[in-house]
Amino acid sequence: MVSSELILGAVVALPGLVFALVTMLWLLGAPLKERFVVIVTAITYSVAVLGVLALFVEMSSQGLQQILASFGNWFKLGAYEFPLILKVDRVSLPFAALTVILTGLVGAFSARYMHREPGFLRFFLLLHLFAFGALVIFTAGSFDLLIAGWEFVGLTSVLLIAFFHERPDPVSNALRVFAVYRGCDIGLLVGVVVLHHYHDHVTPGAAALVSLLFLLAASGKSAQFPFSGWLPRAMEGPTPSSAIFYGAISVHAGAYLMLRTRPYLEMAPQVAVLVVAVGLVTAVLATLVGRACSDVKTSLAYASVTQVGVIFAEIGMGWETLALVHICGHAAVRTLQFLRAPSALHEFHQLHAAAGGELGQTGSHYEAFLPVAVRARLYRFALDRAHMDTLLDRIVVAPLVRVSTLLNRTEYRMEGKPSGARVVRVPVAGEADA
Amino acid sequence: MPEMLTMMAWMVPLAGALLVRVVGDKVPPRSIAVAAALAALVCSLPGASLDALSHFAMVLYAGLTVVVLVAAPKKDSTVGEQAGTLLILAGTLAVYATDNLAVLVGGWIVSMLPLWVKPKESMASWLVPRLMLGVGTVALGGAVVLIAMEAQSSGIADVMSISALQGVKIIDNPAVYGLILLAILTRKGVVPFQSWLPAMCEQGSLLQAGLFVNGHLGAFLVARLVVPLLPNLGQDGLAPISILALVTAAYTSLLALTERRPRRLVGLLLLSQSSFILAGVESGTQEGFAGALLFWLVVSLSTTVLFVVLRALEARLGGWLRTEDYLGLGMRAPRLAAFFVVAAVAVVGMPGTLGFAAEDLLLHGTLESHRWVGLILPFATAMNAFSLLRLFARLFLGRYERMVPAIPDALPRERWVLTACLLVLVGLGVMPQAAMIFAQAKSTALHAMLHR
Numbered sequence: 038m039v040s041s042e043l044i045l046g047a048v049v050a051l052p053g054l055v056f057a058l059v060t061m062l063w064l065l066g067a068p069l070k071e072r073f074v075v076i077v078t079a080i081t082y083s084v085a086v087l088g089v090l091a092l093f094v095e096m097s098s099q100g101l102q103q104i105l106a107s108f109g110n111w112f113k114l115g116a117y118e119f120p121l122i123l124k125v126d127r128v129s130l131p132f133a134a135l136t137v138i139l140t141g142l143v144g145a146f147s148a149r150y151m152h153r154e155p156g157f158l159r160f161f162l163l164l165h166l167f168a169f170g171a172l173v174i175f176t177a178g179s180f181d182l183l184i185a186g187w188e189f190v191g192l193t194s195v196l197l198i199a200f201f202h203e204r205p206d207p208v209s210n211a212l213r214v215f216a217v218y219r220g221c222d223i224g225l226l227v228g229v230v231v232l233h234h235y236h237d238h239v240t241p242g243a244a245a246l247v248s249l250l251f252l253l254a255a256s257g258k259s260a261q262f263p264f265s266g267w268l269p270r271a272m273e274g275p276t277p278s279s280a281i282f283y284g285a286i287s288v289h290a291g292a293y294l295m296l297r298t299r300p301y302l303e304m305a306p307q308v309a310v311l312v313v314a315v316g317l318v319t320a321v322l323a324t325l326v327g328r329a330c331s332d333v334k335t336s337l338a339y340a341s342v343t344q345v346g347v348i349f350a351e352i353g354m355g356w357e358t359l360a361l362v363h364i365c366g367h368a369a370v371r372t373l374q375f376l377r378a379p380s381a382l383h384e385f386h387q388l389h390a391a392a393g394g395e396l397g398q399t400g401s402h403y404e405a406f407l408p409v410a411v412r413a414r415l416y417r418f419a420l421d422r423a424h425m426d427t428l429l430d431r432i433v434v435a436p437l438v439r440v441s442t443l444l445n446r447t448e449y450r451m452e453g454k455p456s457g458a459r460v461v462r463v464p465v466a467g468e469a470d471a
Numbered sequence: 472m473p474e475m476l477t478m479m480a481w482m483v484p485l486a487g488a489l490l491v492r493v494v495g496d497k498v499p500p501r502s503i504a505v506a507a508a509l510a511a512l513v514c515s516l517p518g519a520s521l522d523a524l525s526h527f528a529m530v531l532y533a534g535l536t537v538v539v540l541v542a543a544p545k546k547d548s549t550v551g552e553q554a555g556t557l558l559i560l561a562g563t564l565a566v567y568a569t570d571n572l573a574v575l576v577g578g579w580i581v582s583m584l585p586l587w588v589k590p591k592e593s594m595a596s597w598l599v600p601r602l603m604l605g606v607g608t609v610a611l612g613g614a615v616v617l618i619a620m621e622a623q624s625s626g627i628a629d630v631m632s633i634s635a636l637q638g639v640k641i642i643d644n645p646a647v648y649g650l651i652l653l654a655i656l657t658r659k660g661v662v663p664f665q666s667w668l669p670a671m672c673e674q675g676s677l678l679q680a681g682l683f684v685n686g687h688l689g690a691f692l693v694a695r696l697v698v699p700l701l702p703n704l705g706q707d708g709l710a711p712i713s714i715l716a717l718v719t720a721a722y723t724s725l726l727a728l729t730e731r732r733p734r735r736l737v738g739l740l741l742l743s744q745s746s747f748i749l750a751g752v753e754s755g756t757q758e759g760f761a762g763a764l765l766f767w768l769v770v771s772l773s774t775t776v777l778f779v780v781l782r783a784l785e786a787r788l789g790g791w792l793r794t795e796d797y798l799g800l801g802m803r804a805p806r807l808a809a810f811f812v813v814a815a816v817a818v819v820g821m822p823g824t825l826g827f828a829a830e831d832l833l834l835h836g837t838l839e840s841h842r843w844v845g846l847i848l849p850f851a852t853a854m855n856a857f858s859l860l861r862l863f864a865r866l867f868l869g870r871y872e873r874m875v876p877a878i879p880d881a882l883p884r885e886r887w888v889l890t891a892c893l894l895v896l897v898g899l900g901v902m903p904q905a906a907m908i909f910a911q912a913k914s915t916a917l918h919a920m921l922h923r
Contacts, residue, residue: 226849234845
């Protein structure tokens with residue numbers, strides 16, 4: 038009989054091990070065929086789903102509130118320890134289940150969707166690394182360990198946005214997303230430092246500070262107000278990765294962090310109100326922007342953020358169970374919609390034909406109640422994606438760039454001259470011949 | 472015998488530098504230089520006569536030099552370059568190994584010589600590095616003279632022996648502290664003396680500049696001279712060093728945000744990340760020391776890989792690079808791109824690399840003594856991470872293969888040494904306990920040494 042602790046460890050470690058092994062095989066020059074990669078992916082997530090199922094059966098049959106698996110210390114120095122503790126409870130088990138089921142499905146879908154794509158192997162490797170990071174987030178027994186998973190998810194997200202890296206646009210959009218992620222992750226890092234400072238004696242003031250900092254991190258990861266601007270940029274990645282990241286798992290990681298922050302939110306009700314406000318503002322703005330989007334993936338992304346905004350509001354109000362049910366349902370539906378997005382036009386035509394060319398107008402229900410002038414203003418507002426990128430650019434990016442440029446100029450002046458270096462402009466191949 | 476080996480560790484590269492100068496036109500200078508650096512590494516390994524910090528620093532530095540010498544492009548394998556690199560190695564190892572203040576000053580000067588006497592591009596741009604490093608050297612010399620005078624007036628026989636002076640508590644002269652502080656700040660490139668490193672990286676030999684800074688002699692001096700010889704200073708007296716180091720970390724990361732010249736950018740990032748070593752050394756806690764040691768290891772290895780890759784690209788393309796546009800070099804040199812990106816994520820503390828454990832330890836070790844570290848470290852590393860990813864994207868991504876000039880990917884000699892560096896960073900990142908055992912032994916010894 039295998040212990041539940043071991044099963045939990047295996048479920049989390051499996052995608053990480055597959056990533057490491059396949060990467061090593063590739064580095065050693067093994068010819069990795071698409072079929073091999075697909076079969077390995079299918080086996081990995083089938084086993085992981087069975088593992089999660091076993092954990093569920095164990096918890097429900099034994100009436101357990103949680104399963105803790107301690108694997109000693111990741112590292113230890115003197116009195117300082119970094120414990121490697123994994124935990125599943127009624128909050129984390131649904132998230133872990135969603136991760137392994139949806140990653141497996143997306144893997145199966147991608148076997149055809151990514152067929153003969155030059156980055157086929159890279160896509161699957163990043164998918165495994167993402168699943169590993171997400172499972173670490175959802176089963177971490179400490180915030181320190183959660184940070185590790187959080188960073189993996191962020192990094193894989195950025196690398197998948199830049200998947201088609203031959204074009205400058207995906208690369209620059211990935212950079213933008215990375216900047217928002219890293220900026221907001223400061224909240225998580227500093228929050229954990231504050232928690233360590235207070236140890237077990239968290240005062241209401243400290244709880245408010247920690248909740249605020251975690252809200253910053255969660256808002257960044259879940260594209261909440263005022264950080265929603267990165268989301269349409271993230272649609273540069275392949276559709277299956279958009280589905281798993283921005284329809285299902287990554288976009289809900291912020292909500293998970295907020296669920297884990299509930300004890301501190303209860304000590305700081307004013308921050309809980311802020312969480313509700315952020316969620317509701319995001320929901321209203323995102324639904325508005327989504328209605329003005331002209332491409333299916335971006336519309337879906339904003340629809341996704343709308344729902345996550347509502348989920349944030351539910352968490353702020355303390356309706357944890359409702360939030361959990363909402364997350365599970367939303368993740369499943371949105372993944373399906375994202376995966377069907379590439380054939381949306383084809384399906385519309387089929388529907389249109391099936392209805393004998395009599396398909397009714399949709400999507401103009403609420404707007405009809407507004408005066409025309411207001412509608413026009415709102416349309417402009419929505420076209421600029423609620424000015425969220427502009428807002429961040431003006432408040433954060435522009436001052437930073439101004440200060441940095443000023444300091445750089447001063448440095449150059451101190452050195453006497455701008456540059457004496459021989460600068461090479463890398464030519465476009467064939468340019469010289471022409 | 473152990474003393475002899477330690478002395479040989481810095482004498483051999485010194486002799487190697489002379490040999491390269493004399494027979495470099497008959498024997499390939501790279502062969503002589505690599506042999507001398509390997510000999511220095513072997514002599515440093517036993518470390519029986521060394522304290523914990525010196526042993527760690529010597530082995531790491533000799534190893535780094537081997538990496539730089541092996542991976543340097545052919546263009547940088549001239550007699551002058553190889554002899555210069557060996558001089559930097561010899562001088563730095565002498566500073567690490569010696570107990571004698573005069574040798575320490577001598578090593579300090581020798582390690583600087585190759586960079587000091589090489590105004591290749593223009594005198595104006597070398598003025599800042601020369602001035603700042605010169606001021607630091609004069610300050611260190613002045614401090615040593617003052618220490619010797621005070622020791623002599625107190626009747627100590629060997630006025631140049633650091634161990635003889637340690638614990639005697641005779642040195643209570645604020646001028647000594649001021650001068651040593653100046654030497655530390657200038658050598659470490661701490662604000663307001665940060666300008667020399669980007670200038671040197673841009674104009675001089677990139678690999679030598681990186682190697683020179685990765686000696687971290689400023690941080691070493693805090694542990695070697697300030698804490699043991701000036702115990703009356705206490706934690707408050709040391710605080711200015713840490714505060715200025717943290718300001719440097721934030722300041723240089725801010726500078727890097729809009730810097731478009733890769734050479735300057737990696738120089739700024741090296742300054743920014745290595746500033747945290749000072750805070751760790753000065754924290755007075757075992758976790759802080761251990762975090763500083765591991766951070767030292769991570770910053771040295773990662774930035775060496777970044778410098779080597781950047782220099783390799785320059786050598787292939789025939790000039791200094793600018794990153795106003797995407798260059799897409801990863802399409803032609805995927806291995807160089809992979810080396811670059813792994814080193815970049817390691818230096819900014821991504822999980823899966825030793826940088827993550829080092830940062831974690833440093834944060835916890837310095838939390839009580841320097842709460843600002845808890846705020847500045849995440850901010851600075853976030854900005855540095857963005858700057859590095861931007862640099863990676865500009866250098867390696869954003870063009871179709873047919874638009875990128877054909878350049879060779881990593882050569883076997885580059886591949887071997889860079890892979891070794893990354894194996895250490897990633898291997899110890901996945902299993903950091905092995906690094907912790909080492910760091911604990913070293914930091915315990917260091918803690919005891921500094922507080923005896």
